[in-house]
Amino acid sequence: MQYKKRTHTCGELRASDAGKNVTLTGWVDFQRDLGGVIFIVVRDRYGKTQVVFNPKNNSQLHQQAAGLRSEDVISVSGKVNHRPDGMINPNMPTGEIDIAVEELTIITKSDVPPFAITDDVNASEELRLQYRYLDLRRSPLQKNFLIRHQMYQITRKYYDELNFIEVETPILMKSTPEGARDYLVPSRVHHGKFYALPQSPQTYKQLLMVAGMDRYFQIVKCFRDEDLRADRQPEFTQIDVEMSFVDEEDIYQVTEGLMKRFFKEIKGIEIQTPFPRLTYKDAIETYGSDKPDTRFDLRFTQVNELVQDSGFKVFADVVKKGGVVAGFVAPQCANYSRSQLDLLTDLAKKMGAGGLVWMKVTAETVESPIEKFIGKEVLLAVKNKMKATSGDLILLISDSWMKTYSILGNLRLEIAKRLNLLDDSKNNLLWVTDFPMFEYDENDKRYVAVHHPFTSPKIDDLPLLDSDPSKARARAYDLVLNGNEIAGGSIRIHDRTLQSKVFTLLGIDEEHAKKKFGFLLEAFRYGAPPHGGIAYGFDRICMLLTGEKSIRDVIAFPKTTSAMSLMDESPSEVDEAQLKELHIKLV
């Protein structure tokens, strides 16, 4: 197919180009056939330009143009004209001109597309995913990918300037215990053996530090075979970073620098550094989350002392058992109806709460269904401690420390949504620090690492590893933006003995540790520098910078919530012969 190559893109011609002979290539965006004159809007990645076919000039050409339909690919040549007076379209950047076509090549015809390629999308996400290449033609998605591209460039430039080197690590690696479910890849050469796709390049980047690379980064795909969410895909992209001879402050500083650039170069916003910091304990006790959304307050207050000796047995028992009675004030929600309160109670119960206690604060008094048990005095004391005023609604939960605060955390977000407190113009970044080393897994009856098994404990807490591991804090940190975890990392263990000890605490015996992580322990015999790092959730940051609600909108070919690709229909069955070669039998 012979066609004229473009001299300009569809977004660049202006009034000053009038008189030029140009060629544009692109897709037919829209056709307006007035019987005589025909207007076609041609679209490419850069914009849209209107071209005109007039039967007076060339009737054969005009007839050809009458057959053009949406999404046909064409090449048009002609002269750039100033539009006549009153015909300028102020809504189009190229609206002052159009092109009087002298030559048209229909390069490819298009079938009628299953949905219209328009900015304000009309089709369901299901259909858009099935025809993702058409969805990606839409300008809002193209803009997202332009921002994603900028993020890649900013990241590489930034770390390069700071003397980091980009190193690729294997995609086929050893399956390791701990953490997320692995995606497995069978080995053809070695019967019955499997590679795993990396959940993260964690061990490799630590080995690169042992190798003396000193400062490493990589923009890298990671894979986790877990259930999906709006902000979670089974394959996703991280900016992976590791540095030698550093402590937490070095990591914070380097990370804050990159975030500053993202915001400045992509959104034109100066963000303040250093970012605020909150310990894990404070984050949970104040906001009920280890990734608190600090764009609004609705902070929690603990009222154990006020209710422990009151007549309300539920509260008294919880305090006696070492639990927590706490709550927060929903401002001006005292007018909530019974059914609205029931909905909140249901939400709390779904999270595992025994119930939800509410108190309505009026000018004269405090109303609550538990008044008959707890007494008016205690109600007033709670009201005063929580600084509630007339018209407010107090919500209280009583349970174990973790349960109380996490349920309150969810209620807090629900109330914030109802009160419209989520201000998208705010960009609240903060560090959450001092995570615990371990949490107890009730199913497996053992400790599991909160971050990962290579995370260093705080030096002050080393004795706790022997006495009470559950109280030991880790040198781990997360970066949070408006309630989203966008990065996380830690200072690692570089001492073989300490690493072995942590493995033991995690219930990984010496033999098992040697089998699974022997290569890392072995490496630590030959001079491991102190090191630490961080990994950013690239897709999540991109989602937040583009203002999207799902990372699917910043991933070119995403999976559905059941981990399927609707376009190419993966996963799919494979030939018997392929299975045979891999020595795999389906059961």
Place this chain on the structure above:
RNA sequence: GGGGUCGUAGUUCAGUUUGGUUAGAACGUCUGCCUGUCACGCAGAAGGUCGCGAGUUCGAGUCUCGUCGGCCCCGCCA
């Protein structure tokens, strides 16, 4: 694994509460008319496995059960 919600024309939806004539609308598509439109306009036409499968019923888009798929959430995500 669990909870919620949705699935009807190419597309977006109405109709399902209370089973009953030929399942509607808008956009799109097709045909004709129309020489400066830009959501062009006007006239007309075609277009349906009501996701799929059982069941109840004289009769099911509508009721019941199962199943598949989309989205949101809990669990899970070192």
